[in-house]
Amino acid sequence: MxxxxxxxxxxxxxxxxxxxxxxxxxxxxxxxxxxxxxxxxxxxxxxxxxxxxxxxxxxxxxxxxxxxxxxxxxxxxxxxxxxxxxxxxxxxxxxxxxxxxxxxxxxxxxxxxxxxxxxxxxxxxxxxxxxxxxxxxxxxxxxxxxxHGFCAACGARSEVVQAGWQRHCPTCNAQHFPRTDPVVIMLITRGNSVLMGRSPGWPEGMYSLLAGFIEPGETIEAAVRREVMEEAGVRVGAVRYLASQPWPFPASLMLGCAGEAQTDAIVLDPVELEDALWITREEMVSVMAGTHPWLKPPRRGAIAQFLMANWLADSLD
CATH class of the missing domain: 3.90.79 (Nucleoside Triphosphate Pyrophosphohydrolase)
Structure with a gap:
């Protein structure tokens, strides 16, 4: 991209x-x-x-x-x-x-x-x-x-070193480095529509692209397919990487991807999602403009908004 x-x-x-x-x-x-x-x-x-x-x-x-x-x-x-x-x-x-x-x-x-x-x-x-x-x-x-003030190996209090980019344990000499958690966030489309969902507790009218943490031993593509299937029951075929965004809430790296849905029936996991739906390109225009009757526009600055805007502009490539 x-x-x-x-x-x-x-x-x-x-x-x-x-x-x-x-x-x-x-x-x-x-x-x-x-x-x-x-x-x-x-x-x-x-x-x-x-x-x-x-x-x-x-x-x-x-x-x-x-x-x-x-x-x-x-x-x-x-x-x-x-x-x-x-x-x-x-x-x-x-x-x-x-x-x-x-x-x-x-x-x-x-x-x-x-x-x-x-x-x-x-x-x-x-x-x-x-x-x-x-x-x-x-x-x-x-x-x-x-x-992360204590050593994960022995439990002793660790010290800040390397100008804040490392912690050192004086007891067992273990070195600890800042963590970044990889998260896939996916623009899943089927025809002229994109899959959107909302988590429990979100503000009324707020929906976004589906997202989830990558698990150990998993590729980006596999994580996209697994997360969408687990959360919404939709099977995804081809997956491609688009863009990434550091997301310091608290320390994730959002890996933006596009995926092609092979099915469109939604089966929710109520623990992960309160609702999910397909939004047409025409509807998304009004969502992004803030004129949709009940869907709120995505937050400016978030990679979800970035991906959806580029999808509408046909500039994902």
Whole structure:
């Protein structure tokens, strides 16, 4: 697919400077002259809704910093991310909301203007490609550190090394690396229609392409066929890869594929799907335009929206 890397969180050409991760002296110097993206409980610091907000290493926002990671070089400037989740907003601050999407904004008293911690899903489509890649990398890495503080081999507490790209166990000497979970997401078509489904608990009217984790020992193509059969009872024939998207919620790599359905009868697995249906190309035009009477358009920035838009434009090749 020629436009594959134009998907949100796609390749922006970031220089991750892996050779510098083990150079402690360089890291200290780079941090002093670089910029830092604070992350609060998975939310990046943003300047309004269209840009990330950066601070220096001396910023009071970083006074109670957890894991700190080196993201790479943006041009000649070193960029970092820091976990400030231990900061507690005051009683007057907006409370973070549980659920599918958190629209609340938390504002640190040391920052002025529109700066605040915002849900990445809400700003991802307005960020530049470079900022989107940096935010996705920061969120995935910091979430990995938050949930992997102990050695999986012996249970001892591990240490952050390699500028945040590795954890080392001082007890058994095991090395641990950030994980990425491969997930297939599939544009399954039959004739002029595409297969859509919704998971239990999703907002009313929200449907998307079917998706699922790849299992050990499984190819991408086999995972597409298995997931569609398991969730919707539809048999899939030919499968082809289209595009990928890092999806840091918490740390997946979405592998976008197209598949040709050989059957159209839907048999739901109610544990996985609340509903599934075939949507014609004509109906999808109104869905994407936000004029469909009950189906909501897919979230901008998600690979599902990217694949469906290219299907409508006949630009999947």
């Amino acid at each position: 020629r436009r594959a890397e134009s998907v949100t969180f796609g390749g922006s050409g970031l220089n991750r400077a892996a050779a510098r991760r083990g150079d402690a002296a360089w890291q200290v110097e780079a941090l002093a002259g670089g910029r830092v993206l604070p992350m609060w409980r998975g939310k990046p610091l943003c300047d309004g809704t269209e840009a990330l907000a950066w601070v220096t290493a001396e910023s009071p926002v970083l006074e109670r910093t957890g894991a700190r990671v080196f993201l790479g070089l943006d041009g000649e400037e070193a960029v970092f991310a820091a976990d400030v989740s231990s900061w507690e907003p005051g009683a007057e601050a907006e409370a973070a909301e549980a659920g599918f999407f958190d629209p609340s904004v938390q504002r640190h008293p040391a920052l002025a203007g529109e700066k605040g911690f915002r849900e990445l899903r809400g700003v991802m489509a307005t960020l530049t490609p470079r900022e989107a890649e940096l935010a996705a990398t920061a969120r995935a890495l910091l979430e990995w550190h938050r949930t």
